[in-house]
Amino acid sequence: MARLTGTHLLILAIVLLFLAARLDAWWQDREWLAAADAAATGMTQAEARLQNERLGIDLLPDGHYLSHEQIDGLLRSTGDRPGTFTYRRKPQGIYTVSAQGLDGRQHISNQYLQGYAPFTVSNVMLPMYVIAQRKSYMFDHVQYRGQMDVWQTSREGFLYPRGDCEDHAIVLADWLIEMGEDARVVIGDYRGTGHAWVVLFKDGREYLLEATRKEGVSPSRTYPLALLEPGYHPQVMFNRHLLWVNTGSRFNSRYSGKQWSLRSRLHRRPL
Secondary structure, three states: OOOOOHHHHHHHHHHHHHHHHHHHHHHHHHHHHHHHHHHHHOOOHHHHOOOOEEEEEEEOOOOEEEOHHHHHHHHHOOOOOOOEEEEEEOOOEEEEEEEEEOOOOEEEHHHHOOOOOOOOOOOOOHHHHHHHHHOEEOOHHHHOOOOOOEEOOHHHHHHOOEEOHHHHHHHHHHHHHHOOOEEEEEEEEEOOEEEEEEEEEEOOEEEEEOOOOOOOOOOOOOOOEHHHOOOEEEEEEEOOOEEEEEOOOOOOOOOOOOOEEEEEEEEEEEO
């Protein structure tokens, strides 16, 4: 019987460490996905949908205020048709955005971020990994029988197994915000096609999160720097209360600075 040399023992130790690491990662994946399944199972469709809120909007920087009744009038003026609508005021320009929800009505974009995290995590890469495992991409016109641009709330985005770019971006951004991160949904285009994604501001850097990505997503990888993703052309970004407009070039790869104008603050309280 051949004797194991020091080299053989070293190789064996490396292989065992590698297998142990893979087993630990596999077990952690099972725990995370089980926690995600439990969160979705414990949620009803009624809990996931948009809740009635009393709204107010501060138009910035002049401080003009829109009441709940004025906002409702603007939203109903769209006929509650599917699609995304922008609202403008001279000389300010765009100050907010709305989109149709699963209830068939138009709502302010910030409202789709509901303050939801399926479960508590500390790794900022983990929410994107869980979403990649749980949610598949499907165009709205396929999922909703010809209707274009229907948005899911962050709870609906986690509960329902299919959605398009803004549905992925909304659930991801809201989860990160709930972790205490400065994350925002961005609306614009990717190489000429309308798109939505997430930008994360962390430790003085801007990271671009392609929420619909399914391949190569891992809790151990870092997000790419936004500056290294020139194919994304941002126009508007928002969190739960604030909305910013890109007043510079659409080919801008920065998400802060003078070209970004803070246009509105949404006040929300349950009815």
